[in-house]
Amino acid sequence: MDxxxxxxxxxxxxxKGLDISEHSAILTLGSLGALYGFKCYLLQDEAGESLLVYSIAPSLD
Incomplete structure (x- = not known):
């Protein structure tokens, strides 16, 4: 923004750290993809399937 x-x-x-898969850092380590019909950043595998995220908060993962 200017x-x-x-x-x-x-x-x-x-x-538990960005160097392992137990995190939810979507903007830092995610990539552009589609989820539920909209374009967003998400953690995904090579085929574009969304990956599970990790959270210590109940029901957020």
Missing amino acids: DSEVKIVDVEPAG
Whole structure:
């Protein structure tokens, strides 16, 4: 954005670490794909199938 007053902050759940699959860092390690008919960033395999995410919060994973 071309506005010096706008500050964008991204905070993502790193779970047990970004070097293993137990995290939910979709914007950091995800890629552009489609989920439920809309275009978004998600964790996906080589075939475009969405991967499970990890969270310590109940019912968020």
